[in-house]
Amino acid sequence: MTYSYVSHLYCPKCEETYSTKEKQQLCKCGSPLLVAYKMDELKSNFTKEDLLKRTPDLxxxxxxxxxxxxxxxxxxxxxxxxxxHMKNSGKxxxxxNLYMKDEGLIPSGSFKSRGAAVGVSKAKEVGVKELAMPTNGxxxxxxxxxxxxxxxxxTIVMPLDAPEITRKECVAAGADLYLVNGLIGDAGKIVGQAVKDYNLFDASTLKEPYRIEGKKTMGLEIAEQFNWEVPDVxxxxxxxxxGLIGIYKALRELQELGWIPEGKMPRLVAVQSEGCAPIVKAWEEGKTSAEPWENAETVAFGINVAKALGDFLILDAIRETDGCAIAVNDMKILDEVxxxxxxxGAFVCPEGAAAFAAAKELRVQNWIKDGEKVVVLNTGAxxxxxxxxxxxxxxxxxxxKIVKQATTSK
Amino acid sequence: MTYSYVSHLYCPKCEETYSTKEKQQLCKCGSPLLVAYKMDELKSNFTKEDLLKRTPDLxxxxxxxxxxxxxxxxxxxxxxxxxxHMKNSGKxxxxxNLYMKDEGLIPSGSFKSRGAAVGVSKAKEVGVKELAMPTNGxxxxxxxxxxxxxxxxxTIVMPLDAPEITRKECVAAGADLYLVNGLIGDAGKIVGQAVKDYNLFDASTLKEPYRIEGKKTMGLEIAEQFNWEVPDVxxxxxxxxxGLIGIYKALRELQELGWIPEGKMPRLVAVQSEGCAPIVKAWEEGKTSAEPWENAETVAFGINVAKALGDFLILDAIRETDGCAIAVNDMKILDEVxxxxxxxGAFVCPEGAAAFAAAKELRVQNWIKDGEKVVVLNTGAxxxxxxxxxxxxxxxxxxxKIVKQATTSK
Incomplete structure (x- = not known):
């Protein structure tokens, strides 16, 4: 039995192709690489029914x-x-029909584990022994x-302001951890230098091609969990x-396999914080890539990314699905938590709370229509x-003994 | 279709029975109550195959x-x-054949959510509006x-020393939280008084009969995950x-249904910390109940329970399965984390680490035999x-830039 139907890597910008048998980073043109599969073979050899008896993991x-x-x-x-089904919040x-996909119930309490599981497995497969990456934690x-x-x-480099628990996880795992007095972009520069100085594999976001394949599984699961009928938003x-690029890729692949209908794509919404909203700005201005955001700052630390390498792919996915990009402020994020x-009864992360706040706002604007099925990704615990x-x-x-005030008992 | 085959409540001490249609606490003899099911009906109406298409939750x-x-x-x-499968630790x-059931991947990052899900659902069903409980967090x-x-x-009462994040969860959820300068037993006394003063439902451990049914599902899952062949330990x-009482109850019920063989029970091991080991002491002394432990203290805060209401049930489950009770010290617990x-790559809680340390010790003693299949419960993230x-x-x-010492790169 064929375990993977992977075919090759390709560049979404210049269309160059690469082998999946060796270590790969960016395309020589500077773009991230994407993974292609043997879809025709898959189509005849892989069915929804194959999934029934498999363990509930990616x-x-x-x-x-x-x-x-x-x-x-x-x-x-x-x-x-x-x-x-978030009945009370939805009301x-x-x-x-408000749903939350809860990525808090995953190793290390963050959806980042999906990318790590697939990215590290493939790194192991192609013989990586030492890697480095910048991170928001x-x-x-x-x-x-x-x-x-x-x-x-x-080797991990993260901003001093990153969630403190993530330092502990790195150290517990035996990583070589560095803190930087700056943002993730600064961490990225330090990693770039270390990659050269010490000949490390660069596992920065989208600089290796497989993390996205792990994130893609969120899209596969959403489709399977709704019995192969995709939600509206x-x-x-x-x-x-x-994750957004990955979900889009997953849904396209499922369409190619014929597991979900060709006609309907969920409208994908990129949610950012008003303190760091480069994608929203580019979207509003009708651009195909984003400018770096100055003085980025938000309580939703995971989305404090001033410049995304895959900005053009994000904007493309939003556009192709009739989606949108929207920013919410930190006060609304904390209120939503x-x-x-x-x-x-769900204790969500601030990034997830931002997505709930955005849903609320888009409903007020009637961008989300009456009765639509809406999925919010809560990306961590x-x-x-x-x-x-x-x-x-x-x-x-x-x-x-406890003395209750009349006001404290609801 | 019958959703539940619940029959009634019974007292494992005096055999009195009670209805599941009304609020119940302890038996009038002071013992915890257990839930009985209509096993004969279940046997003819419920099969392993029914589970195949169900969602992966309890x-x-x-x-x-x-x-x-x-x-x-x-x-x-x-x-x-x-x-x-913990290949590297097992080696x-x-x-x-060392396995970990990872209860960190559950809402609120703790296996307590199993008991809460079933306990709160049943409380809702019988009309509870206000409840109170002491907790280690x-x-x-x-x-x-x-x-x-x-x-x-x-209304929640927890020791000042309980993990700080658990306070935050209570407050986020809108609970009425109190901290006590003492241990969980002290919190229990305060709750007992509040239950009387304010006519609250008492959700203390084993003082309501349904939490154990939620915990029981760990046993059902272990059996299902090993394809209905139970592990050795x-x-x-x-x-x-x-949880231990629940796992034992689950395995007995599965035997009654004929889903697992009658002959073989896993040997159940109660793991405690040397700073609080009342069950281990009672076990070593051949007693059927435990004395309260003086000056209880351990880094594994979740098992810092000086006197368990269900001590006699724990000791019974260990004895009936040829299991044992063992204590490990705090230094070994932290080393094991x-x-x-x-x-x-698994970041376990100190209670889970205690169970790993105990497995190691029992293997050295050859209590765990060569090649046996061993499951450690990691009870939280x-x-x-x-x-x-x-x-x-x-x-x-x-x-x-990063300057690596020769010694820091492994």
Whole structure:
């Protein structure tokens, strides 16, 4: 049985092709590379029914993933995260068919584990021994952990302001961790230099071609979880945008396989913070690529990306699906963390909260129509972001008792 | 179609029975109550094949759960957590068939969500509007969140030393949170008083009968994940012990259904910390119940329970399965957090690490035999316990570069 139907790598800009048997980074023209599969063979050999008895993780789609020898699979059980009907939040927002795909229920509590699982597995397959990457925290944590299992040495550089727990994950995994007094772009420059100085594999966002294949599985799962009928709208908190590009790629591949109808694509929405909204600006100005954002800052640290290497792919995916790009401010993001927890009991990350806030706004604008099926990607667990919640609880001594104010009992 | 085959509640001490249609707490004799099912009906109406097309969460076993009307289901997508082959750790420990069931991949990052999902759903079903509970942190966080979705008011009391993130979860969910300068037993006394003063439902461990049914699903999943062939040994970090009691109950029910063979039970191991080991002491002394542990203290806060209400059930489950009880010290627990992360890339909680340390010790003693299949329960995500890892990373300025020491590159 063929484990992977991977064919080759191709450049979406200049159409050059590359082999998947060797280490690859960017195209010589500077563009990220994408993975192509033998779709005709797949079409005759792979059916929806094949999935029924497989374990609920992203490797259930191995035919559509680039890892060729199962032995190279590095896994912590990632994937097939819940698709939750957010009844109470949906009622408040007048979106009765509001769903959340909860990427908090994944190793290291962040959807970055999808890209890490597939990226590290393929790195192992092509013989990478040492890699480096800049990160806003969660990707570095995930890659460190998967690299530990794969016995690949990792060098991670993250901003000082990145979520503190992600440092701990890197160190626990034995990564070589550096903090930088700057943003992810500054971390990227330091990594670029280290890659040259120490001959490391560069695992920066989209500088290796396989992370996107891991992220793609979110799109495959959304389709499978809705029984191969895609929703109307998908909202995705967008920093580097790999997930959005991946979901788009997944849906196109499913159309090619004939597993979902050709006619209908979900409208993809890139959600950013008003403190860092380069994609939204480019979208509003009708451009095909984005300018770097000055003085980027937002509480939703994962989407604090001033310049995305895949900006042109993000803008293309939005345009092709009749989607849009929208920014929300930090106050609305923090409000949404609290209100989703109180309404539906889900403690989401600020990036996920941004996507909920955007859904609310797009419904008010009637961009989201009455009765449409809407999926919000919550890209990580709220527990990785303790600073989004203030605690002011009474402290009792052992012999004290609770005295409830009339106002505290709801 | 019958959603639940629940029959009634019974007392494992005095055999009194109670209805599942009304709110119930302890038996009038003071013992916890257990749930009985209509096993004969189930046997003819429920097959393994029924599970194939169901979503990968604990509600796939709804026939064996106490919630009778599907409408009362309160869910965040909990259950069917990964069963991971820990190849590298297993090699180091000389347990090649070492598996981890990773309960970090669950809402709120703790296995407490299983008990909360089923407990809160059933509370909703019988008309509970306000409940209270003492907690070492994670259970309170989980119950707060599920209660939010169910629109049940929750009053949570936890020790000041409980993991700080769990306070945040309670507050985010809108719970009425109190901190106590003491241990969970002190929190329990305060809750007991509040239950009387304010007429609250008491959701303390085993004082309501349904949490255990949620925890039971770990046992059902272990059996299903090994294709209905049970492993040789299951190690469980034991505080209140509900999970261990639940796993035992699940396996007995599966035997009754004929889904697993009658002859073979996994040997159940209760793992405690040397700083709080009442069950281990009772086990070593051949007793059927445990004395309260004085000055309980351990880094594995979730198992810092000086007196478990279900001690007699824990000891019974160990005895009936030819299992054992074992304590490990805090230094070994912290070492194991680091070594599991470095070997297999899994960042486990200290309670889970205790179970790994116990497996290692039991293999050295040859209590775990050559080639046996061993399952360790990692009861929560390491990211909830940032204090288990020390970070000492270099801080770079934007224009600096990485200077690797010969010794830092592995």
């Amino acid at each position: 490797w259930r789609y191995h035919e559509l993933l680039p890892v060729e020898d199962q032995e190279n699979k590095v896994t912590l059980g990632e994937g097939m995260t819940p698709m939750l 408040e927002m007048d979106i009765p 969660n990707a570095g944590a995930a890659w460190s952990l998967y690299c530990a299992q794969a016995e690949i040495t990792s 998908i909202l995705y908190p967008t920093g580097g945008g790999v 609290a209100s989703v927890a109180k309404a539906d 709220g527990i990785k972001y303790p600073n989004t919640v203030e605690v002011d609880a009474p402290i009792l001594q052992k012999d004290e | 509600w796939r076993y709804h026939e064996l759960l106490p919630v009778e009307d599907q409408e009362n289901k309160v869910t965040l997508g909990e259950g069917m957590t990964p069963m991971l 180091e420990m000389d347990i090649p 994670n259970a309170g966080a989980a119950w707060s969140l599920y209660c939010a979705q169910a629109e049940i008011t929750s 299951i190690l469980y970090p034991t505080g209140g012990g509900v 680091a070594s599991v992360a470095k070997a297999d 390491g990211i909830k316990y940032p204090n288990t890892v020390e970070v000492d990373a270099p801080i770079l300025q934007k224009d600096e």
